[in-house]
Amino acid sequence: MTPEEWIDHDPDPGTAEELSACAPDELAARFARPLTFGTAGLRGPVRGGPDAMNVAVVARATWAVARVLADRGAAGSTVIVGRDARHGSAIFATVAAEVLAAQGFSVILLPGAVPTPVVAFAVRHTEAAAGIQITASHNPPADNGYKVYFDGGIQIVSPTDRQIETAMAAAPFADRIERTPVEPADAGLIERYITRAAGVRRGAGSVRVALTPLHGVGGAVAVETLHRAGFDQVHTVGAQFAPDPDFPTVAFPNPEEPGATDGLLALAADVHADVAIALDPDADRCAVGIPTASGWRMLSGDETGWLLGDYLLSRTPDPAAAVVASSVVSSRMLAAIAARYGAVHVETLTGFKWLARADAELPSGTLVYAYEEAIGHCVDPAAVRDKDGISAAVLVCDLVAACKDQGLDVPDKLDELARRYGVHEVAAVSRRVADPGEAAALMARLRAEPPTALAGFAATVTDITDALIFTGGDDDTSIRVVVRPSGTEPKLKCYLEIRCAASDDLTSSRTYAAALREQLVASLAHW
Template sequence: MTDLVRRAEEWLAQDPDPETREELSRVLRDGDEAALLDRFGAKLEFGTAGLRGELGAGPNRMNRVTVMRAAAGLARRLGPGGHVVIGYDARHNSDVFARDSAAVLTGAGLRVSLMEDHWPTPVLAFAVRHLDADAGVMVTASHNPPRDNGYKVYWGDGSQIVPPLDEEISAAIDAVGRVDELPLGSEWETLGDAAIVEPYLAALAELPLGEARDLRIVYTPMHGVGGAILLRAFASAGFAAPAAVEAQFTPDPDFPTVAFPNPEEPGAMDLSLELAEKAGADLIIANDPDADRCAVGVPLPEGGFRMLTGDEVGGLLGEYVIARTSGPGRSVAASIVSSSLLGRIAEAHGVRHAETLTGFKWIVKAGDGLVYGYEEALGYTVGSDQGLPVRDKDGIGAALTVAAMAAEAARDGHTLLDLLDRQAQRYGLHATAQLSVRVQDLSLIAGAMDRLRSGPPKELAGRTVLSAEDLSAGVDGLPPTDGLRYRLAGDARVVIRPSGTEPKLKCYLEIVTPVERDVPSARVRATEELSSLKAALSAALAL
């Protein structure tokens, strides 16, 4: 307890934030050892996802001291004279953390361009290359709960950092002393709309969007920062303004209408589905709060709507982009937890395909000529013959392209569901599902991974496990990562990995089913088989 108190008092002495000072002072006055241990018994680790965690006092929370240390570490790694672009979303303290970063970086002798408003993450990723900056910082926790915030770092190529850069920056952060002794600057450039949003929208206008535009769209930014810029993007491309879910349109860091501000979470899309029914919509589009992800919903022939999976959208967008780009050097990429469908599409069209580790930091580095990349968690980046305008997930560019694809299908008398059926008939039905286990104790995840490594299952749901690969050893030329991959008899696959941003163990299942009679029959069969496989895997995890 004595050491915890000493560290807390040292933290308190340098903390510039009255709110977290009061929080920590209260904990000290109460002698609350559990609260001190929670805040000072561990620290947020800086990795390839940067920093992400709950707001509050101490090194195991997101706060001004944590952010200033991160900025100082980044400054040390870059050195004086570098140029850093900073963006931020509308979460609690995002603007404060952005200004603190600007002050620390300029105080260390770097040039800083700070965005004047809360804008989407893809705008920041675009800005790094557009402004020829050396690095970028985005203050966001994407679709995490309201009390979280985060700190993402981009390098000069416009993509998120990968090893060993994360380790080098982390070591530099550890060497930072008291933040109240850091030199702080106050002279930085403010990036206005004309300097960065307009060039971003101009770049999206070069995507392969075709000419069909007759479509009724319902849209939600999920209380985030994508709304205004998406509407401008659609207007610039010639689409009628989507009908917005008004209760979710204005940025609100408390996300009052949803339990989790993630389109994949149960209930998150309820208001959008309700509006789509009333409006007779042809398409539902949703962004997550920082607008780097895009969710898609479509009407059903029998009435009602359903949300497409990330893999379904990934396959549709992949074939659409491949068909509308040209050149022998083109390539597409997807993560190892995404459907294998994109690889079969690419092979059929004579386009190179790459499989990468999870995360867009890896996808956009998959090779030259990349015109498209995706991961199943609703992340897509769409390019043209000129390449990718955004080297990260871009929920606004993806939304535009999905709308163009749906409008073109409608013009020709088809729906996105028809396009999915065509793909199933041509490439086999690639049915995917997830099993996600959220825990309070992270040691449970480590224990489950250890058990599976030491004793992998021989069969799952009656399917023989043909191979059990430990991804921590590095396989198929991929860098090592904490994960397992099982290949099963009957063209099935399971990938298991701990989440990089949440206390979850995530499992990704795929079964490829030939379409022998009709697609609906194949879907019923695949759904039943996925359900059995999920139950067997859940038993094997023993969580």
């Protein structure tokens, strides 16, 4: 399709006018590479053209999803549509719902802005054929996205994504795609989600909670869910509570970014909280802060993963039938925890589209927990087969309450795990790249000329689908570095883990592991 044809058939006069005003070079750039499916969907800036998020792209993508569903014999089935509060989300969700309705599907358009886990839950709860959530998660304010669920509320994988892209390429002009008005549904599915998420508690007692949704859509749902779970003392960061697509108080709306949780930790200290919770803007991820002897700090995603994995398995009636999963870029401690309880551990490729399928080939086991180091946790796979920051927050608070009941705190629990399974020092280092081509070139160079040593230990390399895994060590020390391109950002990411043998001398083990980490981080600059 030529730029002129696209502009002539753009159903949004605003983006049509914007494209018409572009200089020739800019226009050529916007039509050079259309959006493609990455992490279960599309993600890009809100603006005109096929390389961005706009009404035309959403209409064509939804027409393609409808075509793929129909080809699979699901014509006329139910599809859930939801959205966050980003720029463009309301109109994009409306367009998606209307295109599906015109194609004969029974559409449930969730009312207002909702957390992404609500959509994943709704697909599974209603046995819908698919779900679409308009969201760009923790991307910058200028972005939006289009996330697709099939298969019982699980993010799509290949070949489904490629089939949708193929159908998009054959879609009619956007202004010729039929649309039928859809009235938003009531809040019944949101209510059922809250009830289910509140029910993930295993224990009793209460804790004082500090919480921020980082200007996203999780605030009200999270507070109500925590209240129903028995956590009445929830204090929120007022300046960050209401959804705001400009994310004015943070440089980058991601709890993992430096400075993003400063307001949360200040509130936690002020109210003498027992735990601090930061949700990302679409509330599918959960970062945890804890008080320590030297002040408040945020846990890594791996530390939270160890704690929740151990907590869930310790309260699972039949651990031998349980499956837990972590991604290849996450810590290996969960595997050791699973072995102690007699549970099955599965390591998957990166992303919840794989983690949610970890028990697919294990007929005698059922997934009870999955996590990845990027603060994503799936704590109730029977209801939500995706990462879910709100139900994870409930379980974190439950764990902290259980620790209090035993006269312990979270650092005590982490020490207990370190003594049992060894100190695991984790870190992540990112290198920004201009585009996917630069990331691919760097990966190709590492494949051709892999490093021969890791912090003084001889290194071996394993090449898997989307990553390189470098390992080294001896009987007492294990070093692992995983390198892969980011699926959502222009970055090459390196994930480090140093494991020391189990010992009661945690101070010495941690000092040694931290020194090895610093050596590794310094050497990565030359890779």
